Amino acid sequence: MAPGAAPATTVTTATTAPVQVRLDELSPTVVRPGQDLRVQVTVSATAGSGTGPLTARVLTGASAVTGREELASWLHDSSPRPLAGRVATTQQLPAGLPGGGSTTLSLTVPRSQLSRGAPFGAYPLAVEVRSAEGQAGIARTVVPWVGRAEEFEPLRLAWVAPLTLPADPELTAGTDQQVGAAWTRAVGPGGPLQHRLDAASGTPVTWLVDPAVVAPPTRAGGLVTASSPEPAPSLSTPATPSTPTSPTNPTTPALPTPGATSSRTGASSPATSAGSAATAPAAPATPGTAAPSTPSPAPPAASTPAALAGAARDAQQLAARLKALGDDQPLWGLPTHDPDTAALLDSGLDDRLREVLYPSGASPLDAPLGRSLPSSVAWPADGRWDTDRSTQWPLLTGHGAPTAALVSSATVASWRGTTPGAAQRSAGGLPLLAYDERLSAVTAGTRTASDAQLVQEFLGQSLTLLGELPGTRRTALVTIPRDTAMSGPALRRLWTASGTAPWLRQVATSSILGQSPDASGPATGSPHVGVSPLDAERISALEQDAATASGLAQVLPPEQVSAGSWTTGVRDLASARWRGQPGSWETLRHAVTGSLSGTAQGIQVRPSTINFLADTGTIQITVTNALPYAVHGVRLELVPGSPKLRVDRSPGPISVAAGSRTTTQVQVTALGAGTVPLEARLTTPDGTVLGVPTTVDMNVRPTSVWVFVLIAGIVGAILVLGLARSLRRSPTRAQRELGDTHAVADAVLGPHRSPKDLR
Template identity: 30%
Template sequence: MRGFQACRALTVAVLFLAGAALPTAPASAGAAPPAESTSPAGASAAGTALEISVSSISPAIARPGQNVTVTGTLDNPGPTAVPAPRVRVVLGDQPLATRKDVGVWAEGTGPAQGRVVGQQQVRAAIPPSGSVAFRVEIPGAAGLRSPAYGALPLSIEAGGSALHTFAGYQRQKEYEPLRVAWAVPLTIDGESDLFGSPGEARDAAWSRALGAGSRLARVVEATEASPVTWAIDPTLVPSLLPQEVEGSAEPGAPAPQPESAAGARTAMEQRIRASATEHTPWVLPDVDADLAAVADAGGGLALTSALVARSSSVASALGGRADIAWPADGRHTAARESVLRRLFADPPLAGQLAAQSTLPLTGGTQDAHRRSADGLPVLGYDDALSALLAQTTTPASAALSTQRFIADSAALLDERPGTPSRSVLVAAPRSFDPDPSGAAGLLRTAASIPWLDTVSTDELLRDARRAVPMPKQVGTRPGATTPPSAGRPGGEAGPPAAPRDPYAASKPLLNRARLQNLQENLRTIRGVATIREDGEEFSRIWGRASEQLASTRWRVPPARAEWSTLSRGVSGAIDETTRSITVSRSNINFLADTGRLQVTVANDLDVAVENVKLTLEPATPRLRIDSQPPVMRIGAKSRATAIVGVTTLAAGSVPLRTTLTTPDGTVIGQGADVVVQVTPTGDWVYWTLGGFAGIILVLGIWRSVRRKPEPVNAAEPLPTSQGTA
């Protein structure tokens, strides 16, 4: 629908020209010249179509005696020149008494029934792929209709092509002004490389997300000079988050980043922080956690509560608040409110944003400031007006959206023109991707509309605390729009169906099982980080990535695949550690009653690990573990031996179950089968060995005693005495 609106803004009701345009004298305001004949589409001899676009209608609100100037272009996309056409502005007969009337006129195509209030003859032919500007004056626009204020239905026509728009006017004030507040989310789109491993891909992703020309940069530029409430994802201000989350420096200034990412991240943070106090900032739960999915699934409450609580310090630094819930699907129900109150514990939940189309209807368009049956302030944003802000994607679509905003707000006021303190909230969707100058122009124009008073969202919240409670209701389906004739007096239809916010229209990506898995992965990452030598960096990168998987940003279809990619990256980082630390498989023969076993643990990581705890548990009672081994430190790509004290109780084969854990009990690594063949000896072994030793000793002595002197050999000559003759 959004794409259709943008296309329609640029190229509307294209018909073929019928030969050369006839010259016509300018028509004065109020005169009704004969109806101009037009040729049906496809009947043009030239065979070329024109496209009409409007760049501005000025002034935004015409006062008595002022002329309204309509400027725009005629484009010739065809291969042949188009003879000089005549541009005329027709004031349509369509009444604009209700918001439905406004929608019917805006969506209409083709030449209008009415009177010509201004025209211009183009002086030259339009060449192939060329364009020509036009400028038409509407004299005395404020006096063309009888109501004292409102909008004029205008049809810009050239050679049978027509574009429907509006012009605002006021002769005098006959109403109580309608208060209007604005809310715009500052969030980033889902891209897995933003939160993956450091490197060129990650740096490039941050440049795309936050650099010049990025969607977020356009949002900030469009809203920076206007009094809109910014709803900020803390991911955009990393220096205000705890150091273990983003590795930030002192909270006072942005932390230095690698050179390739510094420009984008630091510049955006400084820009947001410099302007935040002027935008009544709301700080969303960290990572813009998907509150709608969590509340409906009933899982991931511990993780989400931590993300909600973390935003309080960020809000304090920005001079804002962190107690407003903005579910992406725009629904409020009593059951969801109960869960949100549990998530927002300190500070307690102070309010919720919801689409008016999902809230109870009691006649006419409801005020923005409302209160639930259980007393929670609820700010209901107007679906149709919010969609017009979202459609300011190009200069041409922004011009049409601005004029329709004037007409729709006037019709909204006319539902109860004399009622004081009425309010309307306009909230951009998270997918808001504006043309900066066009969106800023709509905001400036809205500020100049005399029947609108711009107020802060804080003022609406104060009023909501005193509002009459709404009846309890189940809530409509996500992304629903106000049904026609629902609860309107006399069956009057409501505002036209607005294009559906893609975040609200998409089914939640997160369910109970996925939320529980995110919590388990986060616990594992933090446990693994306590043993890795690079634990602080590991926890900061992959813990943050795991938290980001709980974000709203992944709801829209293009980002759902990115969620899966990032999820696999987180699982891979966990598996790398848990699979790289292993107990070596072995078979041990143990021939003693007591003693020590040796078990080898290998570390295949590129970093050392420490405080690794090995626990052994015998599968049978034949062997008793007397003392578990002390915690180990294992170098990168190395092995270490654990010493275990054991006592044997019976002979046999004993499998040992081995478990590797971190100090906090997180199971890591992979155990292996260690089988011990136990052969206990007992006391008889020592008596037997002692007896054998005694026998050997006695035999040795006996052999020594029995040994006799060697006899003298008779053949040896006897020694003779010296001096014998």
């Protein structure tokens, strides 16, 4: 203990905290010999009734932390190991705090309380507030100490920072105003991306850029909405799916007479006679023409709303800033929309979704930058690079094998308990840029209560890292997470502090690629990354959404609706930005799926009942379009539910005006009598099913059946009559003339005749 130091004390953490203590500033951030330390805190009462008299005191540890795990435990565990240290200074609050009140305290630790014998170290420090009952609140931090002689090899420090979009569903789904405002929040002058660029002035940072940051939606009508498009008001919907054909009995369809057509269903019963091949229905509607109802015209394309125009200007300004960056802040490109390739590799995906997520061609950044960004460094969102990823990664992305991968040091085997260096090599020989897991986790900005605590933790962790091998030249890489909560001012504060720390030397990330990498093996550590919402089931659903979006793009007019907005929604759902954000992911998922299904279900086959009295002929199927825009090239597929009916020829492509209906003719052949359910499916040219299949009930009565039944009935009646006549034969003419022969014999021979007399 230094001369004049206060007596030693032991500090524990109270189970309840009547007051909250927030560390606002430590000045200087790194203490050197001959310097006092000023500690500024804000003390707030958490109890509504206020507090009694309080005493604030600063306690410093007698010895430096001996390892990185010990430092993390001191700062973040709810019950860390008690601090055996000294009371460096105190300040009284005799009046206490009113309920909900707060006050700011500035306490100065004299240099005499800070003298250390070690050349450097990170020392624990606590600001404790006590009441009459004991500890009322505490804030814990760490103070780096460096002596006059710098007895170490400075640690080289490289930075990688993301310029990616936040996990905000309104960037894709919502009204024009909502989407435009979300983009302005993300990429505008007051957004986090511009603030990061401001904070990095003078710091060698390598930026990992998602090209989608400069590609907001630019026109109305192309945004994903959570509900289906408003139906056109002119299209009337039938009250019942079954169509009566008899005006006298609307509930029981009657068999139509030859040549009659069923009304309102758009289906006809062909007029045929026995032995005829087929006859056409009476006056069918021409395929592709609307029914007599008056369709509403498709809404005209609106001009770009002000909110979207403002977002486009913000994106252009961001692109201009990126183009103006110097050589000390290079840009590395990510795949557009930053897909979570690691999660996609774990579950697999089909070729259609792969082409959507990893399209070929120029990225949205190429034109504003006037060049293509290098994009050969892979950044798996889970921080891992397994042995088989060197082969699987290029097969999935289709962009060639990466030249390096950005991975967490937690996934790299350590050497004798030390933290792995930044330059590593996979088992397959791929260079790995291993970012320091603990330093990078600090920059997430979610584990500390204030910017000052974050800066002190980062400095303490880096100094403890230096202490592992103080005489060895080492390089550490810090990768700021995609979902960092650090504000621009907090980053500026961190980069300023790390740039002036005597044990740190800022270097370019590219310098790591030029180092001789260490052969690394697998480690059992887990990176601090959120769980991806993309599992096998959800990826399968995305595959279906991608297929539906692709199919709708083939039948909808591009000037009326932007099918690209659905594709953008699918790409956004596959992004790495949603790790640890399942609620936001589900919100966007619901919007994209609802918009797709609502549009697809706007084109349907009207349910009906058709009476078919022929061996072969045509029926009419009605297709309705409740959408406010026309559709073209729709295919109709009919699948009989029984072998009693055969569809001979499917109709050609169908076009339906906005808010209208049309009928199409289908050639069928009856193979038996009975009720046959006919499943009607509408598909796009590539086979994507639109909406839900509809059932058309067919009452099939082939001509040959009822004719044969009639003939058989007549023949049977003749046979029955002949048999009955033969059984009940009438008397012959001779019998009718002679009368009763026995009576005549009695009269001539007498009643006592013998049988011989009758011979």
